[in-house]
Amino acid sequence: MGDKRGVLIVLSGPSGAGKSTVIAGMMKRRGDVRFSVSATTRPARPGETDGKDYFFLTREAFDELVARDAFLEHAEYVGNCYGTPAQPVEESLAAGWNVLLDIEVQGAAQVMAKRPDAVSVFLCPPSLAELERRLRGRGTDPEEKILGRLARARREYPLAKNYTYIVVNDDADKAAAELDAIITAELCRSEKRLAFIEKGDRSI
C-alpha cells in the first residue's frame, strides 16, 4: 500500500439481505478495507464513541458542512441528519485504503453522481420469498415492520441495475468471496495499474 490509491466501494442492499454477515466475511479475507464513519446530529448513545461510531455534530455544524458541499451524501431521517463526510474518505483512499460505504439506495445514488470512480455493489437475497422467510425467521419484528421492509425491498430492487455489480446472497461465504473478488478486480483495472507501473523503479 501507500503507492497506490484505494477503491471507494458503495454497498447497498435491503434489510434481510445479510449485509453485515457478508461484510464481516469479506473483512476477514482482506486487511486493506476501512469503513467510512458517518456524521450525525442525533445524540450519542451510551457506549458510542465520537469519531468511531459516528462523528457527532450539532445541527449548525452539520448544516455548515452541507453548505460547503463537504458530504458525499446526506439525508434527514426522523428529525436527525446523517451524512458521509468526504474528507476522511479521501484521506483514506489517498493512503491506499479501500473504503467501504454501507449505505441505502438514495445515499448511494448521491455518491455515484458525485464520484463516478466509485464502485457500487447491490447485495440481494436470492428471491423476495427468501427475504420474507429471513425477516420472519428473526422472530423479533412486528408484522407491520416486516411488511414495510418487504414493500421497501420491492421498490428498491429495480435500482439494482444502477449499480456496477450485483451480489446474490444465497450463501454468505460465496457472497463474501464475490465482494472480495470485486475489490481485487477493481484494483487490477488498467487505469489504476498504469499509474503504479509507470512509477519509479517498477517502470516497464
Place this chain on the structure above:
Amino acid sequence: MGDKRGVLIVLSGPSGAGKSTVIAGMMKRRGDVRFSVSATTRPARPGETDGKDYFFLTREAFDELVARDAFLEHAEYVGNCYGTPAQPVEESLAAGWNVLLDIEVQGAAQVMAKRPDAVSVFLCPPSLAELERRLRGRGTDPEEKILGRLARARREYPLAKNYTYIVVNDDADKAAAELDAIITAELCRSEKRLAFIEKGDRSI
C-alpha cells in the same frame, strides 16, 4: 451454470511474463473456464489432435472463413494462417462457460474491436529487468532471440492501457488469484446478473 452466459476473456502478455503458469493456477481454482481452440493452416505435428490442439484447415477453407467473417481474429505468421473461429466460442459462452483466449496483442486488438463485451487482461512481469532475468534464466534461447523478445516487450507495453485489467506477475499464485477474481467480478456485473435475477422463480 446453464442459465447464465459466460465471460469472454482475452489474455495477452510478453513471452516471459509467466502466462502459462498463471493460467494453470487460475484453472486449478475454477472449473468453469474453457480454452478457445484456434484454427491454422499449418500441418498437424505428431501427437496433435484436430479440434483439440487446433482445427487444421486447408488454406482454401481458412480463406473462406475469413471471407465469411467467421473469425474473431486472424493473422498470417511465417507463411501459415492462424485464427480464432467465432462459432465454437459463441457456443461455449451461450452454454455458460467462460472462454479464455490466450492471444498476442494484435489479435487481442481485433477481438476487442469485434467484441466490446470481451474482458481483456494484460499480464506483465514486475519490470523489464525482471523479464530479462527470466528470459535469460531459461538458459535455452540464443542471445538474438532474447534481445528480440525484450524489444518486442518494450514495444508492446504501452498497449497494456488498452486492456481492461493489468495483472502484474511478481508472484504466480497472487497473479492467478487476481485473474480468478477478475472472472468472478465480471460474472457479478449488474448487466449479467439482472438477466439472471429477472428469470423465472429467481425473480425478485
